[in-house]
Amino acid sequence: MFRFLLGRLAQSALVLGLAVSVVFALLRAAPGDPLSGSTLDATTAPATRELLRRQYALNRPLLEQYAHFVGSALRGELGMSLSRGRPVAQVLRDVVPNTVLLMGTGLFLGILGGIALGAWQGSRDTRSSATSARVARMSERIGLAIIATPEYIVATAMLTLFAATWRLFPIGGMVSLGVHDSLGPVARAGDVLWHLTLPALTLALIVGAGVARYQRTEMRLVLARPFIRTARAKGVPEARVLVHHALRNALGPVITLCGLLLPSLVGGAVFVEAIFAWPGMGRTMVEAVTGRDYPLAIGAVIVSSVLVALGGLLADVAAAVADPRLARGRR
Amino acid sequence: MSTSRPLLEVHNLTVRFPMHEVVAVDRLSFHIARGERVALVGGSGSGKSATALALIGLSDAAAVVEASSRILFDGHELPALDAESPDTLRTLRGNRIAMIFQDPAAALNPSMSVRDQIAETALVHGVSPAVARRDADVMLARVGLHSSLGHAYPHELSGGQCQRAMIAMALLLRPALIIADEPTSSLDVIAQAQVLTVLGDLQRETRAALLLITHDLGVVATTCTRVLVMHAGQLVEDAPVERLFRAPAHPVSAALIRAVPRLAVGR
Amino acid sequence: MIATPAATLRGTGVPRVATGVLAVALFVALCGGLLSPHDPNAFSGIVGMQNMPPSWAHPFGTDGLSRDVLSRVIVGARISLGVGALSVCIAVLLGTAWGAVAGSTDSWLDDLLMRVVDAMLVIPRVLLLLVLASAGPMSPWKLAVALGLTAWPPMSRVVRAQVRAIRQRDWVLAARALGASRTRLLVRHILPGVMPHIAVAATLSFASVIPLEAGLSFLGLGVRPPTASWGNIMRDGADRMLDTWWMLLFPALAIIATVAAFNAVGERWRAAVDPQQVVR
Numbered sequence: 001m002f003r004f005l006l007g008r009l010a011q012s013a014l015v016l017g018l019a020v021s022v023v024f025a026l027l028r029a030a031p032g033d034p035l036s037g038s039t040l041d042a043t044t045a046p047a048t049r050e051l052l053r054r055q056y057a058l059n060r061p062l063l064e065q066y067a068h069f070v071g072s073a074l075r076g077e078l079g080m081s082l083s084r085g086r087p088v089a090q091v092l093r094d095v096v097p098n099t100v101l102l103m104g105t106g107l108f109l110g111i112l113g114g115i116a117l118g119a120w121q122g123s124r125d126t127r128s129s130a131t132s133a134r135v136a137r138m139s140e141r142i143g144l145a146i147i148a149t150p151e152y153i154v155a156t157a158m159l160t161l162f163a164a165t166w167r168l169f170p171i172g173g174m175v176s177l178g179v180h181d182s183l184g185p186v187a188r189a190g191d192v193l194w195h196l197t198l199p200a201l202t203l204a205l206i207v208g209a210g211v212a213r214y215q216r217t218e219m220r221l222v223l224a225r226p227f228i229r230t231a232r233a234k235g236v237p238e239a240r241v242l243v244h245h246a247l248r249n250a251l252g253p254v255i256t257l258c259g260l261l262l263p264s265l266v267g268g269a270v271f272v273e274a275i276f277a278w279p280g281m282g283r284t285m286v287e288a289v290t291g292r293d294y295p296l297a298i299g300a301v302i303v304s305s306v307l308v309a310l311g312g313l314l315a316d317v318a319a320a321v322a323d324p325r326l327a328r329g330r331r
Numbered sequence: 332m333s334t335s336r337p338l339l340e341v342h343n344l345t346v347r348f349p350m351h352e353v354v355a356v357d358r359l360s361f362h363i364a365r366g367e368r369v370a371l372v373g374g375s376g377s378g379k380s381a382t383a384l385a386l387i388g389l390s391d392a393a394a395v396v397e398a399s400s401r402i403l404f405d406g407h408e409l410p411a412l413d414a415e416s417p418d419t420l421r422t423l424r425g426n427r428i429a430m431i432f433q434d435p436a437a438a439l440n441p442s443m444s445v446r447d448q449i450a451e452t453a454l455v456h457g458v459s460p461a462v463a464r465r466d467a468d469v470m471l472a473r474v475g476l477h478s479s480l481g482h483a484y485p486h487e488l489s490g491g492q493c494q495r496a497m498i499a500m501a502l503l504l505r506p507a508l509i510i511a512d513e514p515t516s517s518l519d520v521i522a523q524a525q526v527l528t529v530l531g532d533l534q535r536e537t538r539a540a541l542l543l544i545t546h547d548l549g550v551v552a553t554t555c556t557r558v559l560v561m562h563a564g565q566l567v568e569d570a571p572v573e574r575l576f577r578a579p580a581h582p583v584s585a586a587l588i589r590a591v592p593r594l595a596v597g598r
Numbered sequence: 599m600i601a602t603p604a605a606t607l608r609g610t611g612v613p614r615v616a617t618g619v620l621a622v623a624l625f626v627a628l629c630g631g632l633l634s635p636h637d638p639n640a641f642s643g644i645v646g647m648q649n650m651p652p653s654w655a656h657p658f659g660t661d662g663l664s665r666d667v668l669s670r671v672i673v674g675a676r677i678s679l680g681v682g683a684l685s686v687c688i689a690v691l692l693g694t695a696w697g698a699v700a701g702s703t704d705s706w707l708d709d710l711l712m713r714v715v716d717a718m719l720v721i722p723r724v725l726l727l728l729v730l731a732s733a734g735p736m737s738p739w740k741l742a743v744a745l746g747l748t749a750w751p752p753m754s755r756v757v758r759a760q761v762r763a764i765r766q767r768d769w770v771l772a773a774r775a776l777g778a779s780r781t782r783l784l785v786r787h788i789l790p791g792v793m794p795h796i797a798v799a800a801t802l803s804f805a806s807v808i809p810l811e812a813g814l815s816f817l818g819l820g821v822r823p824p825t826a827s828w829g830n831i832m833r834d835g836a837d838r839m840l841d842t843w844w845m846l847l848f849p850a851l852a853i854i855a856t857v858a859a860f861n862a863v864g865e866r867w868r869a870a871v872d873p874q875q876v877v878r
Contacts, residue, residue, distance in 0.1 A: 150854075266725070267723050274817060289728045
């Protein structure tokens with residue numbers, strides 16, 4: 001297992017290095033962008049800044065720029081945010097925890113819910129009761145509809161229904177402005193929780209629908225395999241058959257898949273953050289792009305990629321725990 | 332072996348597949364006495380496996396067991412369908428009636444160690460985990476698997492070893508009836524011999540009845556005392572082994588016997 | 599034979615509906631302006647006509663500038679679907695080339711090319727697009743190019759896998775034995791076998807590109823008004839939400855229907871072309 005972990009870490013590091021290079025390449029392809037991690041003073045006049053930057057970019061050969069770029073990225077020096085006048089690393093350090101909180105909660109609920117729902121849906125066959133089969137089929141159709149719906153539409157719908165119309169949750173933000181600071185620590189946590197609920201549920205819904213779909217397909221495949229019949233022939237109660245025998249074998253591929261889904265989930269989270277005005281990395285990214293704050297935008301992309309890579313690593317480890325054969329080599 | 336009632340009585344068992352308009356088992360009637368070793372033979376598609384599965388209520392989801400079918404185990408009526416009374420059948424499975432399947436590697440859970448799977452048989456029938464584990468270890472040794480293999484996963488064992496593990500799993504609670512559905516068909520000749528030996532030894536030791544389903548008459552000759560011959564879902568002959576080999580009454584039985592390769596000895 | 603519920607779910611009803619939806623969408627996109635009852639960009643200037651809910655004259659209502667929403671949705675179809683189609687074409691070209699080269703060789707080149715693909719897949723697509731969008735406002739053409747640039751990696755994986763599989767087939771080995779050059783092998787013998795898989799991947803790619811374009815336009819970073827796209831119609835309606843629900847609902851339905859249809863057709867097609875592959 002240790003060797004497996006080490007191998008995966010090395011792989012992730014390589015991939016991240018390449019990812020940073022890709023970002024660099026893409027930026028070079030786009031016209032007119034300053035990207036060095038230079039120590040420009042925030043008080044420098046915009047015109048001077050522009051001049052300096054252009055000099056910077058034109059004078060140095062491409063390879064040197066690339067090395068400089070990758071080097072500073074690795075050191076964590078992500079440059080100076082143009083719109084906020086603070087180092088990019090600092091800006092991101094403030095917002096990354098918020099994104100982790102939102103995404104973490106959403107993913108946790110979504111994956112657990114999706115696995116449970118998918119497993120239940122996949123276990124419905126001619127032996128189950130007619131009503132449960134019908135409910136399962138209906139939930140499958142709803143799930144497919146959610147999967148077909150772009151994330152920002154789901155988010156808008158949730159916001160419209162639960163916040164704007166029924167006023168159950170706040171319209172957006174992470175804290176109740178003005179009020180939050182005067183609250184005690186417990187009340188403050190509660191305030192954040194109240195703001196967190198709707199966006200997290202939205203993410204969970206999106207994630208859960210996707211996970212459930214994979215889980216039920218996998219579940220059906222596993223339930224058709226011979227060893228399930230053996231378990232039943234041994235006298236194993238149906239509940240235990242479903243969990244210990246079926247789900248246990250159906251889980252591995254789904255977890256690996258969750259890892260593969262991470263990039264698109266982070267992308268979807270960008271929309272959720274933007275619509276719910278959640279002060280996280282996604283929203284920061286959108287603001288950076290709208291305001292042409294390239295250093296901040298690049299920094300956000302790099303940090304997001306690191307998070308995605310870490311998440312993928314976690315998923316692979318979890319999958320290897322579920323199915324020991326993965327850790328010992330290719331299946 | 333002198334008991335009044337047969338251990339297993341089957342009357343008029345009929346299993347249909349409505350979607351394919353096939354009658355897999357057609358009014359099958361037979362009985363098995365306590366401790367008796369009976370073989371169920373027939374060509375492919377004769378309904379042998381369908382019969383076995385129907386006995387423990389694990390017929391395919393698409394199969395329909397006719398209401399006119401009656402199965403009595405130890406004098407108790409077994410519900411034809413699992414759905415009617417799931418718990419009755421469940422307590423019998425693994426406990427009093429055990430089944431061994433073909434293709435052992437596929438029939439074992441790939442993500443559980445062999446020992447845990449064997450112990451599970453006891454676990455689900457109310458035995459404490461510690462005792463179950465101990466019994467599993469004993470059984471592993473009994474079927475000739477080294478104790479270190481207990482922690483192995485099915486994909487790390489050979490076909491013969493897997494099947495012996497299956498036998499350990501099936502016989503852990505000393506069932507009264509063992510149903511073996513082509514237990515050696517996917518094994519090489521040496522593994523076949525090993526498995527049959529183990530099965531035979533344990534059967535004699537526990538005095539369990541054995542219903543051996545196979546298409547290999549050579550195995551039948553050495554293992555069983557009575558033979559049931561099936562063809563197209565029907566029972567065409569029910570005879571003691573010697574009589575069947577000596578003078579088969581039905582053309583299908585004769586054809587099966589003829590199909591057994593014989594070593595030409597001497598001239 | 600166990601008839602799995604999955605097989606029955608994907609019964610005859612679903613693909614027919616899906617194909618129908620796609621046919622309608624294609625028709626609307628092609629005919630565009632001819633179908634719209636009003637000029638999508640014309641605002642009557644009459645203050646009273648602003649933000650009107652659906653009526654007989656305006657079945658989808660009007661927006662803040664008194665423009666007919668139905669017309670805008672119809673014309674938006676052309677933009678949204680057109681951008682999608684172009685980006686998929688670019689993705690197919692890039693992805694096929696990349697994947698074919700990687701799949702044809704067993705050397706370090708294959709490893710390198712695929713690591714780059716892995717790297718691109720680690721970066722969330724939306725973020726990549728945002729980085730590209732940061733260069734400045736994008737015309738629909740540029741947007742299509744940007745979308746294509748971010749959509750090719752999964753395609754290259756599919757192509758590589760298929761190229762590798764087909765390379766081992768007998769007819770390819772026979773052609774090699776007869777002295778066929780590498781390019782000839784690739785173009786005449788291998789690629790035709792990869793076509794079905796490319797088609798499936800392209801269909802599914804289409805389904806993923808449409809929401810991206812709509813999403814970007816919704817955030818104000820994609821297609822800019824007055825050019826109508828399904829995404830930016832929704833943006834206009836997002837400020838007042840329930841007060842202008844028609845500007846949110848109808849484009850949303852159009853997007854969902856189109857995406858679902860592409861997905862359904864793509865999945866069905868994939869099941870026919872590649873029955874072994876469970877999930878991707």
